[in-house]
Amino acid sequence: MIQTNKAEYFNVALATGIVLFGFDLENLKIMLTRKKDDPYKGAWVIPSRYVKADESLEENIKILLLQTIEHEDVYLEQLNAFAKVYRNPIGRVVNIPFYGLMQLTEKEQKNAEKNGCKWINYHDIPPMAFDHNEIIDYAKERLKRRVKRRPVGFNSLPKEFTLTQLQTLYEQALNKTFDKRNFRKKIFNSELLVDTGKTTITPQGKESKLYRFDEEKYEKMSLKGYDFLF
Amino acid sequence: MIQTNKAEYFNVALATGIVLFGFDLENLKIMLTRKKDDPYKGAWVIPSRYVKADESLEENIKILLLQTIEHEDVYLEQLNAFAKVYRNPIGRVVNIPFYGLMQLTEKEQKNAEKNGCKWINYHDIPPMAFDHNEIIDYAKERLKRRVKRRPVGFNSLPKEFTLTQLQTLYEQALNKTFDKRNFRKKIFNSELLVDTGKTTITPQGKESKLYRFDEEKYEKMSLKGYDFLF
DNA sequence: GCAAAAGTGTTGGGGATACACCCATGG
DNA sequence: CCATGGGTGTATCCCCAACACTTTTGC
Incomplete structure (x- = not known):
């Protein structure tokens, strides 16, 4: 210096x-x-x-x-x-x-x-x-990387949310669409979500299950990132 | 403002x-x-x-x-x-x-x-x-991420190098060891390397093949990153 | 009755990991 | 002759991608 x-x-x-x-x-x-x-x-x-x-x-x-x-x-x-x-x-x-x-x-x-x-x-x-x-x-590039490699929903969703809402977030951020079944499988495999047992009625009038994040798991994933990619 | x-x-x-x-x-x-x-x-x-x-x-x-x-x-x-x-x-x-x-x-x-x-x-x-x-x-964290997700050898190796040298670079940066066969498979699958046909004698007196990077492929990988992980 | 959204399983392929031996050289 | 390092192949497993139909509701 x-x-x-x-x-x-x-x-x-x-x-x-x-x-x-x-x-x-x-x-x-x-x-x-x-x-x-x-x-x-x-x-x-x-x-x-x-x-x-x-x-x-x-x-x-x-x-x-x-x-x-x-x-x-x-x-x-x-x-x-x-x-x-x-x-x-x-x-x-x-x-x-x-x-x-x-x-x-x-x-x-x-x-x-x-x-x-x-x-x-x-x-x-x-x-x-x-x-x-x-x-x-x-x-935006940072957001895309974060969405691909770490969980981000905790910061941008209500405490309890539907899987369609979560998928929409990912689709918006990455500007592409996902197969519903594969998306859910990937999310469930990560063991990041907990079924609340509750349901909600969506704006489209459909009954839909509510999930929340497993906070402990979420923290771990936020630090380490995923080993898979979205 | x-x-x-x-x-x-x-x-x-x-x-x-x-x-x-x-x-x-x-x-x-x-x-x-x-x-x-x-x-x-x-x-x-x-x-x-x-x-x-x-x-x-x-x-x-x-x-x-x-x-x-x-x-x-x-x-x-x-x-x-x-x-x-x-x-x-x-x-x-x-x-x-x-x-x-x-x-x-x-x-x-x-x-x-x-x-x-x-x-x-x-x-x-x-x-x-x-x-x-x-x-x-x-x-250091940045280097680790780069090593995992993008090719880095081009910036830290001579034009022509041996696979052991490349593997050593990865092992040093990530502070872990790799299986030689799996490491080579992963590198070859990425189609990042070109066999120069030449060999060198290592400091240990062994004959060893020399490779170089495929520059075009390297550029592409530098921008997109890998779809796999080290 | 029809359009739109929620929910749900199976299959096939590809990449990751785990693992062992031969050969040549220097000492 | 032995320690060191270069070089090579196989078997298993798991994750990923592709893919279709049923049910319910609002309109």
Whole structure:
């Protein structure tokens, strides 16, 4: 590490951003907002926020979550820093975005709207300011890897859910379809699910069994990943 | 993005670091150096360097490579930013480390030594300054994932190599052993290798076949990953 | 009555693992 | 002559992919 006078290097700004994925049991969505001031006033962006010198990235992201969906109950992972020299016209701003995954209910839909954000379909992301399209593409790739290699439902489904809901989540994230029987076999083989014995009536009026995750098994799988692939 | 006066946020320093893995055909090693000035003067660190406001991360890493091994012929990937508030006593310094993978020859051994660096065994990393042990652990996990899911030999072996050398690389990185026949079967099934028809005499005096990678196939595999696991 | 969704088994193939011996060389 | 390392084949098992019909409900 080259030693030098502080002023020469302590002149970069740090920001976090959040690529927040929400699953409403039918579609995967991403929460976007519009920029409130220049540069790029009015353009689509992911929610972002400058980091103060004595603030951790996690604290900063939590504030972003409170300002948008109004709670912090989100699974988070840090993504690669985006640090190109001229990515922001006002100076050298490094954005360290996070990937977030959550269940999307009416509540978050309303809170987001109230706070000037919008949940937009995963497959229908508009052109955005800065390098935010790049950031979203990167986050989507991360989500795909996670879905393939680790269980993700715990963070994006209600406590009890149907197998069709789980399969829909996987199909949306990976943008392909699965054979129902094979999907269920794979899931059951992983011993990740517990039959609650209960049923629900789906929006289509069909009776459907409810399952929940085996939390202990889920934790183990989250760390190790699967030995098979979706 | 909250708008504000520039001085309030443009006060962070940015650094890159390199966790450089080298394979000398027998052992995996990591290049470390000792800190030349305070804080932590004399302590082990990974080679690191402040980023200037108009300098890209990649430019910065290239300079680090020239100052240590004296060439840039290294496979690089950016790792997660390390950004804890109090990780550096002189101020808020965010380190964006890179993972590097290369073949380690006599030349780099000598250059590193000349430039105050040392190649240390992968399994024998000393306590280090700042959070550099954490960074190395993170990079090791990345290497393990890469070895399991994508071909890595191209970046860490000579153009032509023996299957034992390739297997040793995998065994070192994953810290386990493989059955020779099964390892070869898996590699051949991937159709990644081409028999050069040549042989070499190993240091043990045995005649051994030389292989090289099928570059086209290798590129494809690097992007998609394997459908099987090591 | 018909369209849409929930639920359920079998078969075949391919890749992973486990496992042992021969031969050539250096010492 | 023996220790070391290069090279090779088979049998088993399990996971994966392909594939179709019944039942119930809403409309």
